[in-house]
Amino acid sequence: MKRLMTLAAAAVFAVTLQAADHVVVQKDKAFHPNHIKAKVGDRIIFKNDDGFAHNAFSDSEIAEFDIGMQKPGQDVVVEMKKPGKVEVECAIHPNMHLTIEVEK
Ligand SMILES: [Cu+2]
Structure with a gap:
């Protein structure tokens, strides 16, 4: 039983180290x-x-991607894999700009 408790604690610790989501x-x-x-x-x-x-x-x-046609209400997830500056645009609306600064 004690061993099980240790495993559970380790699992919780791993979760806190998980990468963050940015909406x-x-x-x-x-x-x-x-x-x-x-x-x-x-x-x-x-x-x-x-x-x-x-x-x-x-x-x-450092992060080349294209999520394609994203319908209303749709969520699309992109992972940042390398550090650096990522400039994001929308191919449909050229005035849409997003800058993501990815740190190590
Ligand atoms: Cu757009």
């Missing part, structure tokens, strides 16, 4: 917030809160 809402043709700080391993969750499609892509060397 970015796409609303009124803008990313909210439009500047975030994250750490390597963190996840960015894009939530489309508008009534039309959005997109998010980055040509940044």
Whole structure:
């Protein structure tokens, strides 16, 4: 029984060390917030809160991605795998900009 308790404590500890999630809402043709700080391993969750499609892509060397056509109400998760600055835009609305600073 004592051994089980130790295992349970270890599991809780592992959870607290897990990467963080950062929610970015796409609303009124803008990313909210439009500047975030994250750490390597963190996840960015894009939530489309508008009534039309959005997109998010980055040509940044450290995190190249393109989530494609993101429907209203859809969530898309992107993991930050390397440290550096990531500039994100929406391919449908060129005025939408997001900067993610990823630290080690
Ligand atoms: Cu958009």
